[in-house]
Amino acid sequence: MPVDLDELLERVHDEQSFIVFIEALGTDFASERVLTTSSSPCGAGTYGWENATIDSFLEAASVWGTASKRCSPSSLVGSNTWQRCAAILLAGKFYE
Secondary structure (H helix, E strand, O other): OOOOOOOOOOHHHHHHHHHHHHHHHHHHHHHHHHHHOOOOOOOOOOOOOOHHHOOHHHHHHHHHHHHHHHHHHHHOOOOOOHHHHHHHHHHHOOOO
């Protein structure tokens, strides 16, 4: 059973909770690779991963980070920089 990454994201508040989040994100990705048997490059995998390579993941995270800051600065995490960083990484999972 996968960890609810959105719920875990809400608990990020410092370096240690950020590291816990990164570990869970990595576990989620590893589980995705085991469960997803499709070789199709299109569409999300079993756990919702749209970006299956490190370069596509990092590019999506970067683009989402820039777009979300530009489009809705009032809804950003504010002073919780750790949570903002975790949110950017989580976006790398699903943002295209």
